[in-house]
Amino acid sequence: MNQNEKILEVSHLKKYFKAGKGVLKAVDDVSFFIRKGETLGVVGESGCGKTTCGRTCIGIYDRTEGEVLYKGKDVHSLKGQDKKDFTKEVQIIFQDPYSSLDPKMKVGDIIAEGLRAHKMCASKEEERKVVNDLLETVGLNAEHATRYVHEFSGGQRQRIGIARALAVEPEFIVCDEPISALDVSIQAQIVNLLIRLQKEKGLTYMFIAHDLSMVKHISDRVCVMYLGTIAEITDSGSLYSNPLHPYTQALLSAIPIPDPKVEEAKNRIKLEGELPSPINPPEGCRFQNRCKYACDRCRCERPELKEVEPGHWVACHLTDK
Numbered sequence: 001m002n003q004n005e006k007i008l009e010v011s012h013l014k015k016y017f018k019a020g021k022g023v024l025k026a027v028d029d030v031s032f033f034i035r036k037g038e039t040l041g042v043v044g045e046s047g048c049g050k051t052t053c054g055r056t057c058i059g060i061y062d063r064t065e066g067e068v069l070y071k072g073k074d075v076h077s078l079k080g081q082d083k084k085d086f087t088k089e090v091q092i093i094f095q096d097p098y099s100s101l102d103p104k105m106k107v108g109d110i111i112a113e114g115l116r117a118h119k120m121c122a123s124k125e126e127e128r129k130v131v132n133d134l135l136e137t138v139g140l141n142a143e144h145a146t147r148y149v150h151e152f153s154g155g156q157r158q159r160i161g162i163a164r165a166l167a168v169e170p171e172f173i174v175c176d177e178p179i180s181a182l183d184v185s186i187q188a189q190i191v192n193l194l195i196r197l198q199k200e201k202g203l204t205y206m207f208i209a210h211d212l213s214m215v216k217h218i219s220d221r222v223c224v225m226y227l228g229t230i231a232e233i234t235d236s237g238s239l240y241s242n243p244l245h246p247y248t249q250a251l252l253s254a255i256p257i258p259d260p261k262v263e264e265a266k267n268r269i270k271l272e273g274e275l276p277s278p279i280n281p282p283e284g285c286r287f288q289n290r291c292k293y294a295c296d297r298c299r300c301e302r303p304e305l306k307e308v309e310p311g312h313w314v315a316c317h318l319t320d321k
C-alpha cells in the first residue's frame with residue numbers, strides 16, 4: 001500500500017437505533033476516509049455519535065444504510081478468510097479500562113486471548129515471551145502477567161488494553177476516547193505511547209475524543225461531528241488556523257490558551273441553545289438552532305459535506321457559494 005492509500009472508506013453511512021416508537025439517528029449519513037498510517041481524530045460533544053460511528057465502521061454494529069470499505073472490501077459482508085483477517089487486522093481500545101478488561105482473568109491471559117484465537121504462537125513458551133515483550137512495549141513488565149487488573153491503576157489498565165489490542169499485530173485501531181477516563185497527569189503518557197507505537201508499527205488510528213485539545217497532538221486530520229453528522233474535516237493545522245464551520249469555531253473558542261494576551265484577544269463564541277435530540281433532529285442543518293448565522297436555507301435544506309479547499313470539507317451553506 002502506498003502512503004496515500006485509503007485503508008478505510010466510509011460512504012453515506014447511517015446507523016439508527018429503535019427508540020420506543022421512533023428512531024434514534026445516531027449516525028445519519030456520514031462520509032469520510034482514513035489513509036493508511038495516519039490518525040483521523042473524531043471530535044464532538046457527548047452523544048453526537050462518535051462511538052456508534054467507530055463501532056459501525058469496524059463491524060461491531062451492523063449498518064442501517066451506506067457502506068464501509070476496509071482495504072476495498074465491504075466490512076459488513078466479510079466472510080471466511082477475509083473476515084478472519086479483518087478481526088485480526090482491526091482492533092479497538094475502549095474508553096473505560098475498568099469495564100473493558102475481565103477482572104477474573106490474569107493480565108497475561110487477557111493479552112494472550114487474541115494470540116490464541118489466531119493461533120499466532122507455536123508453543124506456551126513462545127506465547128509467554130510474546131506476552132512479556134508486549135507488556136514491556138507498553139511500559140509494564142513481565143511480572144505483571146500473573147496479576148489481576150484490579151491491582152493496577154487506570155493508566156496501567158489502559159496500557160493493558162493497548163497491549164491486548166497490539167497482540168494480534170493489527171494495522172488499524174479505533175481508539176475510543178482511550179484517555180478520557182484517566183487522570184490528566186496520565187493522559188499525555190498514554191497519548192505519547194500511542195504515538196510511539198504508531199511510528200514503530202505503521203499503525204492507522206481513528207482517535208475519538210470529546211474535545212479538540214485532546215486530539216490536537218495526535219491527529220493528522222480531524223473530523224468534527226455534530227448530532228450524527230459531520231460538520232467539517234480537514235488537516236489538523238488548518239482546523240486550528242482556519243476553522244470554517246461555525247460549530248468548529250465555537251468548539252475551538254472554548255479551548256483555553258495558556259497565553260493570557262491571546263486569551264484576552266480571543267473572541268469567545270458561546271454556544272447558545274440546547275443540543276437537539278437525535279430522535280427528532282431538526283430538518284435542514286442540524287446546527288441551525290445554535291448557529292448565529294442560520295438563515296432560511298439552513299432551516300429547510302441539509303448542507304452537504306463539500307470540499308471547499310483541497311483536503312478541507314465543510315457542511316455549511318455559508319461556505320457554499
Ligand SMILES: Nc1ncnc2c1ncn2[C@@H]1O[C@H](COP(=O)(O)OP(=O)(O)O)[C@@H](O)[C@H]1O
Pocket residue numbers: 017018024025026044045046047048049050051052053278
Ligand atoms: N446501543 C444503543 N442503543 C440505542 N441507542 C444508542 C446505542 N448506542 C448509542 N445510542 C444513542 O446514540 C447516540 C450517539 O451515541 P454515541 O455513539 O455513544 O455518542 P458519543 O460516542 O459521541 O458520545 C446517543 O443518543 C446514544 O444515546
Ligand SMILES: [Mg+2]
Pocket residue numbers: 050051052177
Ligand atoms: Mg462515545
